[in-house]
Amino acid sequence: MTILDLKKHLIQRISEINDSNFLEAIKTILDTKSAVISLTVEQRAEIKQSQEQINQGIFITQDQLDEEFEKWADEN
Structure with missing residues (x-):
């Protein structure tokens, strides 16, 4: 499965989810992945x-x- 195929698959699966807690958990994972840590x-x-x-x-x-x-x- 290519990255593009995987993205499409995930988008489709996420669009089918109606559980707000589960969606918040996915959001947390995505936010953590894209977070930039700034050190003093x-x-x-x-x-x-x-x-x-x-x-x-x-x-x-x-x-x-x-x-x-x-x-x-x-x-x-």
Whole structure:
């Protein structure tokens, strides 16, 4: 199925839907796909700093964090 065929198929299927909640969900998906995220200078700097820390091995894995949390929770 080509992209054009898929678009036509989706348009046809959407036109048959009468459930407003379902249509709102589709709208949310479409809005999310087309949303442009604008970052501030500070946010870009924080992301760059985080990437540098990861490259230097300065991070903790989710498993390590979970273990630390479990230890902390057991102590309290």
